[in-house]
Amino acid sequence: MTECAPNLLQQIGRTGRAMYAAFEQQVGYPLPRWRILAALIDLEQATQKQLATRLSMDPGALTRQLKAMEGDALVRRITDPADNRQTLVTLAPAGQVLIDEVQPRREAFFRHALADIPASQMETTLAVLHQLEQRFRDQD
Numbered sequence: 594m595t596e597c598a599p600n601l602l603q604q605i606g607r608t609g610r611a612m613y614a615a616f617e618q619q620v621g622y623p624l625p626r627w628r629i630l631a632a633l634i635d636l637e638q639a640t641q642k643q644l645a646t647r648l649s650m651d652p653g654a655l656t657r658q659l660k661a662m663e664g665d666a667l668v669r670r671i672t673d674p675a676d677n678r679q680t681l682v683t684l685a686p687a688g689q690v691l692i693d694e695v696q697p698r699r700e701a702f703f704r705h706a707l708a709d710i711p712a713s714q715m716e717t718t719l720a721v722l723h724q725l726e727q728r729f730r731d732q733d
Contacts, residue, residue, distance in 0.1 A: 638682070639682055
């Protein structure tokens, strides 16, 4: 292992935490919940299991987020009539309104965050991150 490897992994964690905090501050909505709303736009309706898989999210953490979002009337959760062991999730009208309101701020956040990073650096960084992700997934 090279000497810089632990620092790289620590930096990834610090960067992720900083990004989540900045996203919520600048966009006005937590990134984990935004990701759920965005997935529901694509899927229209999904089981909680499908959402957890798509978002690579712990099912318990997803359930906590969905309960809070349901309390805010952003999503609807119902028992699947075809399989009462499953919970179906859909975007509620207020969720769509929130997406429409927040989307421009989200786009501006990512535009600003990635501004002035040369394409070659972006490609190298993405390649390293994909390699690390695959290595971590292979450990399961």
